[in-house]
Amino acid sequence: MKELWIDLQAKSKTALYEQLYAAIRRNITDGKLSPGEKLPSTRFMAKNLGVSRSTVALAYDQLTAEGYLAPRQGSGYYVCDISELYQLSREHAGTEKQRKGEQENRKEEAASPACEIRFSPYEIDCRKFPYAAWYRVNKELMPREDSELLLSGESKGMEKLRSQISRYLYRARGVECRPEQIIVGAGNEYLLMLLAQILGTGKSVLMEEYTYVQAYATFRNMGCHMLAAHTDSDGICMEDVHMSGADIVYVMPAHQFPLGIVMPLKRRLELLKWAAASGERYIVEDDHDSEFRYKGKPIPALWGNDRAGHVVYLGTFSKSITPSLRISYMVLPERLLERYEKNCGFYACTVSRFGQELLYRFLEEGHFERHLNRMRNHYKQKQETLIALLKRENWVQSVSGDNAGLHVLVEVKTAYSEEELCRRAAGSGVEIHGLAEYCIGNPPKKAYPSVLLGYGNLNEAEMRRGLEILRRLIAGGGTFGK
Numbered sequence: 001m002k003e004l005w006i007d008l009q010a011k012s013k014t015a016l017y018e019q020l021y022a023a024i025r026r027n028i029t030d031g032k033l034s035p036g037e038k039l040p041s042t043r044f045m046a047k048n049l050g051v052s053r054s055t056v057a058l059a060y061d062q063l064t065a066e067g068y069l070a071p072r073q074g075s076g077y078y079v080c081d082i083s084e085l086y087q088l089s090r091e092h093a094g095t096e097k098q099r100k101g102e103q104e105n106r107k108e109e110a111a112s113p114a115c116e117i118r119f120s121p122y123e124i125d126c127r128k129f130p131y132a133a134w135y136r137v138n139k140e141l142m143p144r145e146d147s148e149l150l151l152s153g154e155s156k157g158m159e160k161l162r163s164q165i166s167r168y169l170y171r172a173r174g175v176e177c178r179p180e181q182i183i184v185g186a187g188n189e190y191l192l193m194l195l196a197q198i199l200g201t202g203k204s205v206l207m208e209e210y211t212y213v214q215a216y217a218t219f220r221n222m223g224c225h226m227l228a229a230h231t232d233s234d235g236i237c238m239e240d241v242h243m244s245g246a247d248i249v250y251v252m253p254a255h256q257f258p259l260g261i262v263m264p265l266k267r268r269l270e271l272l273k274w275a276a277a278s279g280e281r282y283i284v285e286d287d288h289d290s291e292f293r294y295k296g297k298p299i300p301a302l303w304g305n306d307r308a309g310h311v312v313y314l315g316t317f318s319k320s321i322t323p324s325l326r327i328s329y330m331v332l333p334e335r336l337l338e339r340y341e342k343n344c345g346f347y348a349c350t351v352s353r354f355g356q357e358l359l360y361r362f363l364e365e366g367h368f369e370r371h372l373n374r375m376r377n378h379y380k381q382k383q384e385t386l387i388a389l390l391k392r393e394n395w396v397q398s399v400s401g402d403n404a405g406l407h408v409l410v411e412v413k414t415a416y417s418e419e420e421l422c423r424r425a426a427g428s429g430v431e432i433h434g435l436a437e438y439c440i441g442n443p444p445k446k447a448y449p450s451v452l453l454g455y456g457n458l459n460e461a462e463m464r465r466g467l468e469i470l471r472r473l474i475a476g477g478g479t480f481g482k
């Protein structure tokens with residue numbers, strides 16, 4: 001345990017606990033405090049600095065919430081391994097009022113009556129939304145007599161917002177791009193429609209056989225010729241890619257939806273080599289679930305290894321902040337930027353100036369970074385809880401797709417078909433989704449039915465109740481194979 005020397009300024013306008021929080025955080029991010037190192041107790045630290053124990057406790061609690069410290073029962077606080085945390089800005093500590101509000105939001109919610117339990121892969125934990133920070137930024141924007149906010153603005157979106165997104169992508173995902181390459185839009189579907197127009201008509205699009213069906217329907221509705229490829233343990237099968245004759249390959253390498261596969265570097269390089277072999281081949285990299293990764297080091301985006309300009313990058317704030325925000329972004333390679341300007345640059349931005357300004361402030365003031373770090377730890381705990389509960393169930397054959405994201409894929413030992421199981425579960429008040437729902441071709445035969453169990457918006461009591469209902473339902477239908 002190190003004795004920390006921290007210079008607190010009693011006359012500063014910044015609260016003492018915020019100064020302490022920022023100083024310890026700097027020591028951790030700068031490597032002066034190593035992973036696993038024990039911090040002084042709140043009593044010792046308070047006595048050493050001449051402050052109250054509550055001041056130290058507030059600082060420790062905030063660092064714990066953001067994933068920099070981990071408390072151990074009866075032992076104290078220890079430094080976490082922060083190699084996977086997002087560190088987009090270092091000095092935004094926020095106001096005391098904001099932090100107190102966010103600490104209130106972190107209180108555990110009482111379990112709600114189990115009248116409807118949704119293991120939805122699409123939902124986030126709204127109970128952990130940073131209401132205090134969001135409200136404060138909204139409140140600061142409302143009184144401003146800024147006529148600029150009333151105008152439609154740039155077709156790509158506000159330049160300062162695109163600059164913030166550019167900085168975030170470089171630090172968090174290894175995507176190096178100019179703000180001019182970024183287009184802000186209301187949802188991924190709109191951006192895919194825009195991309196289809198940029199690329200031109202009659203294109204062939206190859207997607208994995210299990211995929212994000214909204215993207216499939218969007219390309220199809222834009223007149224694209226749709227193709228399906230098999231997947232293996234590393235993602236999309238390259239043999240199918242080479243044989244397809246496709247112009248565009250759509251993939252989710254960070255966390256394939258719905259299978260949960262993380263594409264390894266070797267497969268990524270093979271895919272890039274395929275694209276580079278022709279001047280008019282492109283890869284659409286949908287990185288929607290990349291923020292929440294729980295195992296291993298973060299893998300840089302496919303874009304980061306693209307040297308020939310064949311990758312179009314898609315991202316969204318739907319999972320990381322809230323789906324209702326409806327702000328996504330697309331990064332175009334330089335080779336497509338001129339086409340956009342010529343053919344589609346006249347389209348107005350589909351996100352309001354006010355919404356863009358709000359998001360810009362949320363990013364610029366450091367609220368997004370703090371929220372992201374909190375939620376990553378929060379969802380990791382939820383996932384660990386769900387997997388521990390699933391291990392106790394004799395109807396669970398296997399659990400996969402747990403490297404990242406907000407759902408796991410579960411093979412179920414049951415005599416019911418996927419469709420029948422999902423229908424009966426819904427009739428019992430439990431929402432689950434069968435894997436076949438996400439198949440764009442004919443679902444291949446499987447040894448066991450598979451379902452997606454999302455945990456984003458469930459607490460432990462709801463998980464337990466939902467699994468109990470499924471257990472009784474499956475037991476009533478008999479064991480698979482009998």
